[in-house]
Amino acid sequence: MVTADFGVEDWGHCLEYVVDGTPVELVRPCDTERPTWVAYENTRCLGTLHALIDTRGTWHVQTANEEHVRLDDAVRALRRPPTWSQDRDRARQWARDCLNDPRLLIIDIQTTGLHNAWAVQIGLTDRHGTALVDELVHPRAEVEPAAVALHGISAGRTTTSPTFSMLLPELTGFMAGRRCLSYNAAFDRGVLERELRRHYKNDRLQAEAWLQKCTWEDAMRPYAAWKGLWSARYRSYRYQPLGGVYKAVANCRRLLSTMQHISH
Incomplete structure (x- = not known):
């Protein structure tokens, strides 16, 4: 289980990350070595996260086109309810x-x-x-x-x-x-x-x-x-x-x- 936002270059292709007491499974697509993961919660796909470690040091939430300093907040953005809009x-x-x-x-x-x-x-x-x-x-x-x-x-x-x-x-x-x-x-x-x-x-x-x-x-x-x-x-x-x-x-x-x- 990963507990830190940094050192993502060394993360594997599949890992568990806990945010607010609930685990998220982060899976890196097999066709890339880039710091990109697809987040799943209870088999439900939440979306894709990109670690922009070479540019701004932030996490890019692809579906919302947002950037967050902390991975925790990026996951929270992915967990938004359908009523958020x-x-x-x-x-x-x-x-x-x-x-x-x-x-x-x-x-x-x-x-x-x-x-x-x-x-x-x-x-x-x-x-x-x-x-x-x-x-x-x-x-x-x-x-x-x-x-x-x-x-x-x-x-x-x-x-x-x-x-x-x-x-x-x-x-x-x-x-x-x-x-x-x-x-x-x-x-x-x-x-x-x-x-x-x-x-x-x-x-x-x-x-x-x-x-x-x-x-x-x-x-x-x-x-x-x-x-x-x-x-x-x-x-x-x-x-x-x-x-x-x-x-x-x-x-x-x-x-x-x-x-x-x-x-x-």
């Missing part, structure tokens, strides 16, 4: 609808950590990428070292920054009635809910009433469907990292650029 079109139309909506607001929040986190930076932009809010936030809590390593915002950097409660009137003015777009919206909305419940002295109803003043959209699933890398283990499109830096407004603009890419 329609799923991709739905993601494209959704992105166009978002970008054409004047109510669109892109939001990103950097936090003290991953679990039960508080905000240390909030960024909001409009659909053109214009920054509406770009603020460090005093979290009134410790910032985990792992979080500081990512975004560089230590508790010391926020000592003179406004608290969430101080920013709330400004956030309300921008977010009320808007279509809020985020990457992993459940996380950002959860941070806001936690901050609101602290502001309203743990009054859950007041916090939820504030959140319901705007609608929420998550770009994570549509982007995964648009990329179309299928996970055999989870029977769904594989999560795709957005990339970029851990800066709130920069991430908003990165998401906006991704949405524009999806919409074309």
Whole structure:
């Protein structure tokens, strides 16, 4: 069984490769010594893969005319369900609808950590990428070292920054009635809910009433469907990292650029 993407010059004519827990049999046609294999899964032919080791160092998926850096992703592309074309079109139309909506607001929040986190930076932009809010936030809590390593915002950097409660009137003015777009919206909305419940002295109803003043959209699933890398283990499109830096407004603009890419 092969477990690495490189050294394909030494691979044989028939080998097994496991992606997402499910094996794929790679068979090199007998009439070539080129780094080309036909992929089979449970006797079903998925398609042909070419290792472009002499040119770009990527894997070319012949049927889709795509290139992937990793063999795993090339196999995931071959495993796409028959509905992928329609799923991709739905993601494209959704992105166009978002970008054409004047109510669109892109939001990103950097936090003290991953679990039960508080905000240390909030960024909001409009659909053109214009920054509406770009603020460090005093979290009134410790910032985990792992979080500081990512975004560089230590508790010391926020000592003179406004608290969430101080920013709330400004956030309300921008977010009320808007279509809020985020990457992993459940996380950002959860941070806001936690901050609101602290502001309203743990009054859950007041916090939820504030959140319901705007609608929420998550770009994570549509982007995964648009990329179309299928996970055999989870029977769904594989999560795709957005990339970029851990800066709130920069991430908003990165998401906006991704949405524009999806919409074309």
